[in-house]
Amino acid sequence: MVDGDTIWLNGQNIRIADIDAPETHSPRCSEELALGNRATQRLHELVNSGKLTVESIGRDADRFGRKLRLVLVDGSSVGEVLVSEGLARWYEGSKRPWC
Numbered sequence: 001m002v003d004g005d006t007i008w009l010n011g012q013n014i015r016i017a018d019i020d021a022p023e024t025h026s027p028r029c030s031e032e033l034a035l036g037n038r039a040t041q042r043l044h045e046l047v048n049s050g051k052l053t054v055e056s057i058g059r060d061a062d063r064f065g066r067k068l069r070l071v072l073v074d075g076s077s078v079g080e081v082l083v084s085e086g087l088a089r090w091y092e093g094s095k096r097p098w099c
Contacts, residue, residue, distance in 0.1 A: 017069055
């Protein structure tokens with residue numbers, strides 16, 4: 001696990017394409033760090049809870065070289081779960097502050 005919206009899978013750095021989770025690396029405030037840690041833990045639980053699959057989107061990678069993918073466990077969107085639990089929000093084209 002890298003953080004609440006990025007995982008390592010089969011040697012590839014995968015960025016969950018449809019969500020934005022709080023930062024755990026260089027957070028802007030202690031609240032962002034705490035929520036980011038919770039998101040990271042929950043993502044870890046989710047990806048280990050069933051059959052993990054990834055789906056490509058229209059764009060292959062982000063500017064950091066991470067593969068942009070939808071991440072599913074047993075056919076359900078991991079991003080949707082994280083958003084519904086308040087641990088992430090839908091990605092709308094740019095990062096917004098958490099503090």
